[in-house]
Amino acid sequence: MPLRFAIGIDAGSAQTKAVLLDSISLALLAKASLPTGWNPKASAEAVLAKLWQGFGEAQACSIVATGYGRVAIPFADKNITEISCHAKGAVHCFPTARLVIDIGGQDSKVISLAEGGAVRDFLMNDKCAAGTGRFVESVARLLGLHIAEFCALASGGEACAITSMCAVFAETEIIGLLAQGAKPGAIAQGVLASIARRMQGLAARLPGTGDCVFSGGLAQSPVCAERLAQELGCPVLVPEYPQFTGALGAALEAARLAKEKNA
Amino acid sequence: MSWSSLEQFRAKSDRNVLRMQAEKKAGRKVVGQYCIYTPMELVLACGAIPVSLCGTKNDSIAKAETVLPRSLCPLIKSSFGFALEDSCPYLAASDLVVCDTTCDGKKKMFELLARRKPVYVLELPQRQDAEALVFWQKQLELFKGKLEETFKVNISDDALWQAIDVSRRFRAALQKVLDLGKRKPSPLTGLELLEIAFRASFMPVYEERISELESIASEIGAAQAAENTGRAPRILLTGVPTGLGSHKVIKILEESGASVVCIDNCSCYKKVRPIPSEQHDPLALLVRHSLAIPCAVMSPNPNRYETVAELAREFSVDAVCDLTWQGCQTYDVESYSLRDFVQNTLSLPFLQIVTDYAESDVEQLRIRIQAFLEILS
Numbered sequence A: 001m002p003l004r005f006a007i008g009i010d011a012g013s014a015q016t017k018a019v020l021l022d023s024i025s026l027a028l029l030a031k032a033s034l035p036t037g038w039n040p041k042a043s044a045e046a047v048l049a050k051l052w053q054g055f056g057e058a059q060a061c062s063i064v065a066t067g068y069g070r071v072a073i074p075f076a077d078k079n080i081t082e083i084s085c086h087a088k089g090a091v092h093c094f095p096t097a098r099l100v101i102d103i104g105g106q107d108s109k110v111i112s113l114a115e116g117g118a119v120r121d122f123l124m125n126d127k128c129a130a131g132t133g134r135f136v137e138s139v140a141r142l143l144g145l146h147i148a149e150f151c152a153l154a155s156g157g158e159a160c161a162i163t164s165m166c167a168v169f170a171e172t173e174i175i176g177l178l179a180q181g182a183k184p185g186a187i188a189q190g191v192l193a194s195i196a197r198r199m200q201g202l203a204a205r206l207p208g209t210g211d212c213v214f215s216g217g218l219a220q221s222p223v224c225a226e227r228l229a230q231e232l233g234c235p236v237l238v239p240e241y242p243q244f245t246g247a248l249g250a251a252l253e254a255a256r257l258a259k260e261k262n263a
Numbered sequence B: 001m002s003w004s005s006l007e008q009f010r011a012k013s014d015r016n017v018l019r020m021q022a023e024k025k026a027g028r029k030v031v032g033q034y035c036i037y038t039p040m041e042l043v044l045a046c047g048a049i050p051v052s053l054c055g056t057k058n059d060s061i062a063k064a065e066t067v068l069p070r071s072l073c074p075l076i077k078s079s080f081g082f083a084l085e086d087s088c089p090y091l092a093a094s095d096l097v098v099c100d101t102t103c104d105g106k107k108k109m110f111e112l113l114a115r116r117k118p119v120y121v122l123e124l125p126q127r128q129d130a131e132a133l134v135f136w137q138k139q140l141e142l143f144k145g146k147l148e149e150t151f152k153v154n155i156s157d158d159a160l161w162q163a164i165d166v167s168r169r170f171r172a173a174l175q176k177v178l179d180l181g182k183r184k185p186s187p188l189t190g191l192e193l194l195e196i197a198f199r200a201s202f203m204p205v206y207e208e209r210i211s212e213l214e215s216i217a218s219e220i221g222a223a224q225a226a227e228n229t230g231r232a233p234r235i236l237l238t239g240v241p242t243g244l245g246s247h248k249v250i251k252i253l254e255e256s257g258a259s260v261v262c263i264d265n266c267s268c269y270k271k272v273r274p275i276p277s278e279q280h281d282p283l284a285l286l287v288r289h290s291l292a293i294p295c296a297v298m299s300p301n302p303n304r305y306e307t308v309a310e311l312a313r314e315f316s317v318d319a320v321c322d323l324t325w326q327g328c329q330t331y332d333v334e335s336y337s338l339r340d341f342v343q344n345t346l347s348l349p350f351l352q353i354v355t356d357y358a359e360s361d362v363e364q365l366r367i368r369i370q371a372f373l374e375i376l377s
Helices: A040-051 A082-093 A133-142 A147-153 A167-179 A184-204 A222-232 A242-262 B004-013 B016-025 B040-045 B074-085 B089-093 B104-113 B130-151 B157-182 B190-200 B206-222 B248-255 B282-291 B302-314 B329-345 B362-376
Strands: A005-011 A015-022 A028-035 A061-066 A097-103 A108-113 A119-125 A211-215 B030-033 B049-052 B096-100 B119-122 B234-239 B259-264 B319-325 B350-355
Touching: A005 A040, A005 A082, A005 A242, A015 A040, A015 A242, A028 A040, A028 A242, A061 A082, A061 A242, A082 A097, A082 A108, A082 A119, A082 A211, A082 A242, A082 B362, A097 A184, A108 A184, A119 A184, A119 B362, A133 A147, A133 A167, A133 A184, A147 A184, A147 A222, A167 A184, A184 A222, A211 A222, A211 A242, B004 B190, B004 B206, B016 B030, B016 B049, B016 B089, B030 B040, B030 B089, B040 B049, B040 B130, B040 B157, B040 B282, B049 B089, B074 B104, B096 B104, B096 B130, B104 B119, B119 B130, B130 B282, B157 B190, B157 B206, B157 B259, B157 B282, B190 B206, B190 B248, B190 B259, B234 B248, B234 B302, B234 B329, B248 B259, B248 B319, B248 B350, B248 B362, B259 B302, B302 B329, B319 B329, B319 B362, B329 B350, B350 B362
Parallel strands: A005 A061, A097 A211, B030 B049, B030 B096, B096 B119, B234 B259, B234 B319, B319 B350
Antiparallel strands: A005 A015, A015 A028, A097 A108, A108 A119
């Protein structure tokens, strides 16, 4: 019997995401996500169970894992890095994509694509939490807000300049700003602007022009995407489910494996 | 794959410290050197033993940071930490330590080192033109004088020619081993290439260095080549020095399925640069030969690009990985131009890795390196 299902699991530092595709038509059949606990394998199992909920029980499928926890998922047929997966996912959503900007939980990356969608080059900020989802989360928490509320606050008005290059010291800087009476909205603006500037700095080091895709959880916020477009000086395309771009890329690779097996 | 010559070399080099102490007891002098711009031929010619010094391990860095700023490169911190801890037997045995001013961080560290050891500083020019050659010639003449005065010897031209002969044979023997990487597939891993060059640099008896390397080259050279599946991407590693203890990037590359076939740095392939055959003035020959080393301290540094192009071709590599120690400004800045050259002139994929000796970023590096290898596949 041919393998009908293909699954991609993106075991990220903050969330574990999974996407289920029809391996032939590549139609999106289901998606699920859960916070990654201390055990990436258990999180992946839980997210798989959630993914299959509408199907009664798990079916035969091929599985590709990506993300920081990718090597801890023994039931995956293969694991590949999130750089390849974000590129595949972005190109699937927008075939004209030439640049992918992903802001993840513990790193951020810029990927330059050749014509046809192959990865040409990439740069990562993985040394420092400033410029990652984790940074936004910690500042939002400082203000007693959820990350979505925090991003929404940044929709207009004055922006505070956040200049610290380190997430921990940026937090200190923000506490100082709050003590001086800065408005949470202005701080939110400042934080998103500082992240967008960092991404622009990375992107400027890579060659190539063309359509830019913004992926990762932060891309769910239209304000974030707008800020990024302003800094980059070009429109930014956001997939329908940006936080699932990596999992989608992994599922596309799983579908390719399934086709190989079926052939 | 296990090679008896390599096992024997390992067993012999495990006794490097004991051998050196025996040589010292017998009256030989030891000159420690940090950098290959110091012509070891001058040291050999005065009858002393030129030897590498420790500086590739993370363990000594915490101690160094009690004095040096944390932001300094791990190589300087590690070297200095060994001095503070008095834990490098080669440094302890050194009657003189030669230090080249290859960067500002080292230069200032040497001032502090001089409080503990007899340090002699060679002021390295930062260009390779005619004026720089005159300057370097003067520096090496002064160094020769210092050796003669310290060890109460006269370094004759004959002695220099003899030392150059030993050095030529050492370079040729090391090259034979490192050139095994040209084979497809390479019979030695990148880690083994590194290990051999590293261990050899601490062997006090040069004739033994040469014969050990010769036997590795001849045993492995004569062996039947393994089947070439062509699956492992062949990598040229270039950039900062590496050694045992600072080998993590090579290890991750190879664990991820790549084959590091050539290591273009001053711990490995830069050591084999042959000395041209000339018969006029031995010191002038050493002046020209040593100053041409393509370290990022040189500005401009044209030989770096020429060397990378040549090695990429000779070792038929699929990609170039440029390693930079955190805080090493010269290699870090030069990486931009090297990327441009490798990607656009050589049309090869290029990855720069900036890191230190610590293990903390291994998983992040693994992602970058695996993603890079996925581009190649």
